[in-house]
Amino acid sequence: MGRFILRRSLQALLVLLVMSFVIYNLIGLMPGDPLDVMIASNPGATPEVVARLRAIYGLDQPILYRYAHWLWAAVQCDLGFSRTHSQPVLEVLAPALWVTCKLMLISFVISVILSLMLGISAALKPGGIVDGLVSLGAFAGISVPVFWLALMMILIFAVKLHWLPASGISNVGDGSFRDHFVHLIMPVATLALANTGGFTRFVRASMIETLRMDHVRTARAKGNSEGRVVLVHALRNAMIPVVTVMALSFGTLFSGALLTETMFAQPGMGKMIYDSILSNDFNLALSGLLFATLVTLASNLMADLAYGWLDPRITL
Amino acid sequence: MILRRIAVALALMLCASGQGSAQTSGARDTLVIGLSSFPTQMHPSINPEAVKAYIEGFALRPVTAFDTTWTNNCLYCAQLPTVENGLAEIEERPGALPGMAVTIKLKPDLKWADGQPVTARDLAFTAKVGRDPASGFANTRAWGRVERVEVIDDLTAVMHIDEVSTYFDRVGTLLPEHIEGPIYDTAKGPGDYINRSVYNRAPTTPGLWNGPYRVAEYVSGSTIVLELNPYWAGRKPGFAKIVFKTVDNTSALMANLQAGDVDMTPGEGMGLTVDQALSLSKNLPDRFTYIYKPALTYDHIDLQLGNPILADLRVRRALLHAIDRRAMTDRLFDGKFPVADSWVSPLEHIYTRDVARYPFDLARARALLAEAGWKPGGDGICRNAEGAKLSIEFRVTAGNKLRELMQQVIQSQWKAACIETITRNDPPRLLFGETLKKRGFTGAVLYSWLFNVESSPRQILGSDQIPTAENNWSGTNYTGWHNAVMDDGIKTVETEVDPVKRQVAWDAMQRVYAEELPVLPLFFRVEVHVVPKWLRGYRPTGHNDFSVYWAEKWRAE
Numbered sequence: 001m002g003r004f005i006l007r008r009s010l011q012a013l014l015v016l017l018v019m020s021f022v023i024y025n026l027i028g029l030m031p032g033d034p035l036d037v038m039i040a041s042n043p044g045a046t047p048e049v050v051a052r053l054r055a056i057y058g059l060d061q062p063i064l065y066r067y068a069h070w071l072w073a074a075v076q077c078d079l080g081f082s083r084t085h086s087q088p089v090l091e092v093l094a095p096a097l098w099v100t101c102k103l104m105l106i107s108f109v110i111s112v113i114l115s116l117m118l119g120i121s122a123a124l125k126p127g128g129i130v131d132g133l134v135s136l137g138a139f140a141g142i143s144v145p146v147f148w149l150a151l152m153m154i155l156i157f158a159v160k161l162h163w164l165p166a167s168g169i170s171n172v173g174d175g176s177f178r179d180h181f182v183h184l185i186m187p188v189a190t191l192a193l194a195n196t197g198g199f200t201r202f203v204r205a206s207m208i209e210t211l212r213m214d215h216v217r218t219a220r221a222k223g224n225s226e227g228r229v230v231l232v233h234a235l236r237n238a239m240i241p242v243v244t245v246m247a248l249s250f251g252t253l254f255s256g257a258l259l260t261e262t263m264f265a266q267p268g269m270g271k272m273i274y275d276s277i278l279s280n281d282f283n284l285a286l287s288g289l290l291f292a293t294l295v296t297l298a299s300n301l302m303a304d305l306a307y308g309w310l311d312p313r314i315t316l
Numbered sequence: 317m318i319l320r321r322i323a324v325a326l327a328l329m330l331c332a333s334g335q336g337s338a339q340t341s342g343a344r345d346t347l348v349i350g351l352s353s354f355p356t357q358m359h360p361s362i363n364p365e366a367v368k369a370y371i372e373g374f375a376l377r378p379v380t381a382f383d384t385t386w387t388n389n390c391l392y393c394a395q396l397p398t399v400e401n402g403l404a405e406i407e408e409r410p411g412a413l414p415g416m417a418v419t420i421k422l423k424p425d426l427k428w429a430d431g432q433p434v435t436a437r438d439l440a441f442t443a444k445v446g447r448d449p450a451s452g453f454a455n456t457r458a459w460g461r462v463e464r465v466e467v468i469d470d471l472t473a474v475m476h477i478d479e480v481s482t483y484f485d486r487v488g489t490l491l492p493e494h495i496e497g498p499i500y501d502t503a504k505g506p507g508d509y510i511n512r513s514v515y516n517r518a519p520t521t522p523g524l525w526n527g528p529y530r531v532a533e534y535v536s537g538s539t540i541v542l543e544l545n546p547y548w549a550g551r552k553p554g555f556a557k558i559v560f561k562t563v564d565n566t567s568a569l570m571a572n573l574q575a576g577d578v579d580m581t582p583g584e585g586m587g588l589t590v591d592q593a594l595s596l597s598k599n600l601p602d603r604f605t606y607i608y609k610p611a612l613t614y615d616h617i618d619l620q621l622g623n624p625i626l627a628d629l630r631v632r633r634a635l636l637h638a639i640d641r642r643a644m645t646d647r648l649f650d651g652k653f654p655v656a657d658s659w660v661s662p663l664e665h666i667y668t669r670d671v672a673r674y675p676f677d678l679a680r681a682r683a684l685l686a687e688a689g690w691k692p693g694g695d696g697i698c699r700n701a702e703g704a705k706l707s708i709e710f711r712v713t714a715g716n717k718l719r720e721l722m723q724q725v726i727q728s729q730w731k732a733a734c735i736e737t738i739t740r741n742d743p744p745r746l747l748f749g750e751t752l753k754k755r756g757f758t759g760a761v762l763y764s765w766l767f768n769v770e771s772s773p774r775q776i777l778g779s780d781q782i783p784t785a786e787n788n789w790s791g792t793n794y795t796g797w798h799n800a801v802m803d804d805g806i807k808t809v810e811t812e813v814d815p816v817k818r819q820v821a822w823d824a825m826q827r828v829y830a831e832e833l834p835v836l837p838l839f840f841r842v843e844v845h846v847v848p849k850w851l852r853g854y855r856p857t858g859h860n861d862f863s864v865y866w867a868e869k870w871r872a873e
């Protein structure tokens with residue numbers, strides 16, 4: 001086990017190195033830079049001003065030189081300064097990460113619980129009424145655009161019913177647990193609903209397949225209760241493909257909730273990464289994307305470890 | 317049982333949160349402003365952004381600013397320097413061209429929010445940082461022209477400017493020398509001051525702010541709260557607290573307005589779009605006041621004058637005659653966008669009506685094209701004697717709904733005049749970073765310029781500003797137009813202190829622009845301000861010196 005984790009950690013380091021090179025160069029390949037956009041709308045920005053700013057921000061250096069400079073600093077644990085925020089990258093990253101962690105962890109846990117409940121219920125009687133309703137709901141969850149779902153929730157719960165705040169992370173001068181909690185309800189519900197649909201389909205399909213296997217039939221023949229058969233003998237095996245999908249989703253959740261964050265004014269990682277890429281803020285974009293990559297790699301490692309627990313026949 | 321208890325608790329929490337927000341808006345000592353963007357950093361002179369200028373306008377004011385009548389006024393000076401009152405005078409500079417000595421007398425009762433007085437030393441310090449190329453100031457020319465500052469006493473300083481400039485009376489925001497001075501003095505190299513400035517590292521430091529408010533809370537990407545500056549000696553503001561809440565998506569921002577989570581959205585390019593405001597005003601006509609203020613954002617079509625088709629003046633005039641700008645503004649923007657005759661807004665004092673106009677006239681457009689050798693073919697598209705089609709490439713920024721809509725309408729109107737257009741839309745970075753910058757377009761590009769009041773058009777119309785490979789694609793005169801009348805006029809409006817002579821030059825420049833049409837003028841945008849009915853004293857300016865410079869007059873009734 002220890003050797004496996006060490007091997008995977010070394011692989012992760014290599015992936016991070018390659019990713020950093022690819023991301024840095026991809027951002028650099030984007031046409032123009034933010035200073036070009038600045039002069040395009042501002043007749044007062046002279047070419048001399050732009051050239052001077054480009055030099056100050058290091059944008060006049062070759063991209064490989066800039067990358068090497070960044071890499072050398074990064075291995076010394078210095079992620080540098082955000083060009084647009086003029087603050088150390090970690091100081092910009094940390095609050096965004098906290099917002100995203102709250103949002104993602106809660107919505108992930110909710111969607112996993114919901115999808116297990118719904119997927120198992122549907123799989124027990126494929127083609128039945130429950131299966132039909134669950135499948136319908138799951139397809140709706142997959143198909144409905146997140147921004148539309150978010151807007152509908154705001155219109156219903158904030159505009160019409162006045163039950164919940166429309167957006168933001170807390171009320172000014174409050175900051176209590178309750179205040180933070182009510183501000184999280186709609187964004188968490190939106191993300192959870194969007195994810196539950198896909199997860200439910202995987203749980204249902206995997207459970208239907210597992211419930212037809214010999215060891216499940218044997219468990220029933222031995223006189224085990226239906227609940228024990230489903231939850232102990234079938235679910236454990238059915239979870240192996242589901243865990244893979246969930247692990248992959250977990251990583252993307254950390255960087256890909258841009259729409260939810262934008263609609264509910266949650267200043268999280270998705271929005272931060274998007275803005276930093278658009279503004280050629282290399283240090284910030286790179287750190288954000290590498291962190292998302294790291295989470296994906298870590299969640300996959302966790303999934304691999306979970307395989308061994310779910311099925312002792314799998315050796316790591 | 318447990319589940320039921322949880323449900324009851326949740327319901328009670330929800331009810332409590334609803335009551336809380338109602339009480340907040342009911343008290344009305346707080347104004348919540350919804351914005352569609354958040355400033356990336358807080359230093360007033362680095363990385364300029366409209367949203368930052370708007371927020372900081374409550375807390376940090378320039379020495380002079382244009383007011384709602386578009387007249388330059390003192391905010392922090394006792395008297396506006398002019399040549400007539402002797403506070404500005406032309407002075408000889410040994411071995412160089414003449415310059416100017418401009419005396420700034422600060423108001424006596426100005427204080428930073430930590431109680432320290434605002435003095436002439438702050439002005440001298442700001443000029444020192446501002447003219448340092450390594451400081452990271454976006455526009456070092458504003459202060460760079462100031463060769464030196466003589467501090468006469470605590471409230472008086474003389475700025476010695478290295479040229480005779482008509483912009484001598486425009487003095488920006490001051491930096492607190494007692495806070496930023498030590499940071500600047502110990503900065504280690506280019507860009508270091510930017511990263512260490514207290515504005516970016518601790519924006520809630522009271523001594524950074526000298527307006528009626530100071531920044532009291534700063535949540536990156538989300539919220540900024542302003543509270544009263546206890547040392548503000550001017551008129552007492554009507555609100556004890558100003559809260560800025562950022563909602564990037566304007567549809568969600570509109571929902572926030574409807575829900576009462578924000579009280580207003582400003583119009584200075586960071587609130588609702590015009591179509592959203594029009595829709596909201598139809599649904600909720602009585603809840604808000606909708607102010608449509610014409611602004612200095614100029615929608616226009618740049619033409620590639622290196623293209624032989626567009627080099628022909630008759631074709632350019634035909635193109636403009638073929639666009640029904642009045643119908644466009646009426647149908648697309650409820651008549652709110654004023655039709656432009658040139659880059660100078662009719663609201664500017666320098667505007668002249670005495671210019672060539674091009675009303676919608678399809679027959680006149682066809683006649684001009686025929687005169688230029690373009691006759692309609694069997695497919696309705698004009699062809700010349702060699703059989704070549706009258707076909708023009710037409711670009712806007714991809715994803716900009718408003719511009720794409722205008723493009724579609726203009727495309728169909730040009731088609732009616734036998735002009736074919738080929739649409740090639742680029743994302744903003746490609747359009748501004750490559751296509752325009754390197755003059756890589758062959759036909760027409762629709763986009764906007766944002767001007768200041770009475771700003772020189774050198775950057776966009778001066779012949780020394782045409783980007784070429786030789787000058788490393790410097791300048792933004794993308795059409796490649798060069799005209800002696802325009803060049804002379806630019807020089808005059810930048811250096812002539814006599815306003816009568818300047819006006820003559822402004823008139824000549826507007827006339828030659830409208831005659832020659834290097835650019836097709838379309839509209840001036842309007843800013844739409846959505847403010848609560850109970851807000852009094854709110855007067856948008858329509859230019860870059862925002863209404864917030866007079867925010868202490870805002871009151872709830």
